[in-house]
Amino acid sequence: MTKKSNSNTEPQAHASSGIDQLLLAALERGGETLQTGRYLMTYKENAVEDGLKSLKAQGMRTADARDFENQAMTLEDVGDADAVLFPEIGVALIGREAFEARGLSAQDEIAADSPIEAIEPEYFVFADDVPDEYLRGFMRAVETIANDLGRGAGLRQDEANIDPLVLGVTWGLLKCKVPPSLRSGVGIRVAVLDTGLDLGHPDFADRIIVSSSFVGEPVQDLHGHGTHTIGTACGPKSPIGTMPRYGIAYRGQIYVGKVLSNTGAGSTASVLAGMNWAIANSCAVISMSLGSQSPVQAAYTAAGSAALNKGCLIIAAAGNSAATTGAPANSPTIMSVASLDQNLAPSSFSNFGKIEIAAPGRDVFSSVPRPAKYGTKSGTSMATPHVAGCAALWAETSPNLRAMALWNKLQSSAAVLPFPLTRVGKGLVQAP
């Protein structure tokens, strides 16, 4: 471990901190241990100089890669700078202490005329030999350092049970590679057809919600299912308090279609009405965690086809009867989602047969109506909004990724799993 002459014996997350220091600091802090504690500011195109001016205006000592030969700048050169600027890529790295001392936050609303495009936490990265090494790499690194310091005891070795409260993010988001994604779903309309939403839930207080009910009851979710699935698809980047991140498209435009009553009941007619509404409102992603064990229904197939022709992608739960895929997921024009357990094996309840893709569906933590606010549920209903959320992130990357092109991209970018197509489709959905 590199020893730096530093009068402060506490591990720090400075711009100049070495990786070992960062890992130790993260361990000491607990909480979001996959984050280094530092922040990255991405500047808009041609806005790097304005970005540099703004850093200096905030009194940050900034090391600029251009001051070094061939822009080869090493940590030792950076010294005690608060920020490090990489002008070629338009990004500045800011140390944790410098960031927090100025009251900055990754949740800050960015002004339209700001040179900043995005503010995000910096994450650790690890050599990624096989899928799923991300977390193991982190655990191994932390264990090694702790052992060096004679503090090896007490570290969690159990990979099968990932504790979201320790990691700061749900296991499902981790497996879908959501945390390192630069995407937020901004500009993408995501319709969730379900039991509605708790419109007063604090985690959605800063979102503009468009809603409509098709079941003769107010949109307000008194069942819980809809609030949970919307949470997974579009929940906030940083939930209130110390809750782990559980939502994917945190800047997606939420369209709540209440097609199931507060007792969880609906019918094809109410669901079709919701699908029609979502398509009429140009929702690029339509998430449907519902269905029945019935053969293909012509009306759903026609709706799916209309959606695809209009740039919308309908994603539906395969069903939980450990039988063949139910409707609407069994329509050829609708994407069917199977559920996976934490070990990425198909969940025992998950339907099979016509399956396009798979996603986390066991013990999924997300929002539920007040007063509980948060809860854990299992089902292909939980897997479906993981796909919907990732679809919104992919849709954000290009206006060409819509409907069938988006369907194909989700499948081609999925992580391959050692199970048949009939169980997991093309594999585990991945964020861009």
Add this chain to the structure above:
Amino acid sequence: MDSSTTWIVTTSDQRPISDIVKDLTRAGFTTDQVLSDIGSITGSAAPGIVAKLRAIAGVIDISSDTAIDIGPPDAPFS
């Protein structure tokens, strides 16, 4: 038993949906919703006239409305 059932009529886009609605009404169908973005019409009719409705130009399918139930809030899987 009810003399009328809720039906879901799926249409092709060969004809304007409003024309199909007119023909359905003339044949005894009571329209509830016209979902023009997805080509569906919901409504009620006595089961006996459904065969006649199916023969209307532009009608691809007529199926009875089916129930969906995701279970109560504390269901084990949903």
